Amino acid sequence: MMLMAAMVACVAAHASEKNDTTVIENAKKVTIISSNTEQRIKVRGKEGNSTYLYENAITLRDSAYSRSVKVVDVEKSNWDLDLGIGYPIAVSVPSGMSFAPFKSYEWILGLRYKYTPKKALQSYSVGLWCDWRKYTLDTNMMFDKDANNVIGLYDYPTNADKKRSGIYVFSLSVPFLFTQKLGKNSDWNLTIGPVVNFNLYGRIDNEFTLGDYENNIKIKNVDYRPVTVDIMFMAQYQHLGIYCKYSPMSILKKNSSNGVENPQFQSISVGVFF
Secondary structure, rough: HHHHHHHHHHHHHHHOOOOOOOOOOOOOOOEEEEOOOOOEEEEEEEOOEEEEEEEEEEEEEOOOOOOOOOOOOOEEEEOOOEEEEEEEEEEEEOOOOOOOOOOEEEEEEEEEEEOOOOOOOEEEEEEEEEEEEEEEEEEEEEEEEEEOOOEEEEEEEOOOOEEEEEEHHHHHHHEEEEEEEEEOOOEEEEEEEEEEEEEEEEEEEEEEOOOEEEEEEEEOOEEEEEEEEEEEEEEEEEEEEEEEEOOOOOOOOOOOOEOOOOOOOOOEEEEOOO
């Protein structure tokens, strides 16, 4: 009889220690609050029931209880929407020609796929950008073409006022960028890499007033290079940064005729990047 009573008590004790399992499919919001004496779990909403509420409190009787969180590093990939606004500064320009940096502009808009290997502080990205650039002259002359399609500097009409002349170029650009994060918990990172520009459209824009008339003359079929390559550098804090882009290739072909050629110049663009 005593043996039978002991067996019944053992089975009862085992049943009382049985683990309870609650499965909640596709929970909407899970909140876990932990202290040294208690851990509370709260679930709001689940699949098919937005008003569902589950709460559970666990009393931690072991005074030596310690809580640890393990973060598993995995490889990451994501798409970034890029926006850049800057000023292209022409360098190595021909004699007698100068450009106005703050009247020139560059706009960059596009998507970039970024890949970060497991446990790495480095990322690799490739994308597709739309790039609009305009190089505006800072001289009392305007761009125009001669009969051989060679671009040169010409005088504005007599008594012209409010004068502005520049070369506009539109490109589809493919960036190949390498990014280095400055520490595991740092919000700073540095990025560098080449940007290949497929130049699809170019024109000369001349604007001036003559008396009461405003003139906006667009001269198409500019002889630009179909492909150019830039070197880009960025310093970013979280999602805000500054960029510098060096263009070692002149946007215009030489296209020389009778000893005269299209103006050759390089550029450095600086601006903000989001």
